[in-house]
Amino acid sequence: MIMVMANPRVILVFSGKRKSGKDYVTDMLQELLGDSVSHIMKLSAPLKKQYAIEHNLDFERLLDTTEYKEKVRVDMIAWGERKRDEDSAYFCRLSTETSPGFHKPVWIISDARRKTDIKYFKETYPSATMTVRVTADIATRENRGYVFTRNVDDAASECDLDGESFDLVIDNNGDSAKLAATLQSLKQSISSKLTV
Numbered sequence: 001m002i003m004v005m006a007n008p009r010v011i012l013v014f015s016g017k018r019k020s021g022k023d024y025v026t027d028m029l030q031e032l033l034g035d036s037v038s039h040i041m042k043l044s045a046p047l048k049k050q051y052a053i054e055h056n057l058d059f060e061r062l063l064d065t066t067e068y069k070e071k072v073r074v075d076m077i078a079w080g081e082r083k084r085d086e087d088s089a090y091f092c093r094l095s096t097e098t099s100p101g102f103h104k105p106v107w108i109i110s111d112a113r114r115k116t117d118i119k120y121f122k123e124t125y126p127s128a129t130m131t132v133r134v135t136a137d138i139a140t141r142e143n144r145g146y147v148f149t150r151n152v153d154d155a156a157s158e159c160d161l162d163g164e165s166f167d168l169v170i171d172n173n174g175d176s177a178k179l180a181a182t183l184q185s186l187k188q189s190i191s192s193k194l195t196v
């Protein structure tokens, strides 16, 4: 089998607590960088897709927040844990290698949750990988709809990266001018890596 290797120049591995604004911030950054160079990749998307394939379920229905999703959620989480136990890089490989952005120079991973997610990118693409943490106060997150949920917010998938250090921490408490300035400066530093 011939493996086609990707050569991303910059991989931004984003993480953050629920409702910290990971999607918001990564969407903004991707818009700033543009489609020709950058692509958002979600580690959680292929999990759902692969689970649906292996269990013969409807992928589209699984993606929206219907009762259907709630019913299979518990089993899907357990299935994901088993897959990850067997091979901690399974979902990182699957989500990047099946992404339409695989050959683009900038990858924006929007939802790293585990130390093993970060380890995978740092080991596989050492010179390209940069970790970014999005933070917001609990009050801000609550205003955005966050409600502490037992077995979710105290589970490994939400807490494994607490206390880690990151290359960049983005404060996302709602100061839009400050956020725009931070993302502009991140864009500059990414652009400089693309031109060398």
Ligand SMILES: Nc1ncnc2c1ncn2[C@@H]1O[C@H](COP(=O)(O)OP(=O)(O)OP(=O)(O)O)[C@@H](O)[C@H]1O
Residues within 6 Å of the ligand: 016, 017, 018, 019, 020, 021, 022, 023, 024, 025, 144, 172, 173, 174, 175, 176, 179
């Ligand atoms: N800086 C911001 N200014 C205005 N609204 C924001 C900002 N950041 C996030 N939001 C809003 O807060 C809500 C939650 O943000 P988002 O979905 O990006 O969080 P998340 O960290 O991806 O959450 P989850 O982990 O639950 O998927 C969204 O409605 C988003 O539009």
